[in-house]
Amino acid sequence: ALHAAAARQWAAIRALTFLPFMVSPVCLSFGVLLLYPSGAASLPMLLALYALLAYPFVTKDILSAWDALPANYIAAARVSGASRFQAAYAVTLPLLLPALRRGLTLAAATCIGEFAATLFLSRPEWTTLTTLIYGYLSKVGAANHDKALVLTAVLLGLSLLVFVVLDASDRQPEK
Secondary structure, three states, rough: HHHHHHHHHHHHHHHHHHHHHOOOHHHHHHHHHHHHHHHHOHHHHHHHHHHHHHHHHHHHHHHHHHOOOOOHHHHHHHHHOOHHHHHHHHHHHHHHHHHHHHHHHHHHHHHHOHHHHHHOOOOOOOOOHHHHHHHHHHOOHHHHHHHHHHHHHHHHHHHHHHHHHHHHHOOOOOO
């Protein structure tokens, strides 16, 4: 949310936010390896790259929702005596939470299905669904093909579950 606030003020920050959309995950992975060779094949490096790839999804949704908020909501809170922080915490943040959940839904789906960065930065002993599917598809035989299809269905189900759970939490009625 703090980054989104800065991106609302400066167009350059907004443009940099969406840079991971425009660069291939393989190029990002290679760049990370060039910048941090000692972090190659480490879990923190892989997770950081997942976050970098997913970050624009979250920021895009938050920025869109924030840009659509009427300015008079904050002004009304300020006139009622709220500080800038109180207005942001009590008015802006609750109005942005649905957008944050939508962005996290897309980010989670991106990370679940990420293949290129995982293949590039992971260790051989690490297995994700996408690399396992790749392994089965790279071998000849109907049994390997069938295993890849089953794993693809599991990946699809997992992605669908993430969407349903996060979307359901977005639709919960206010108490």
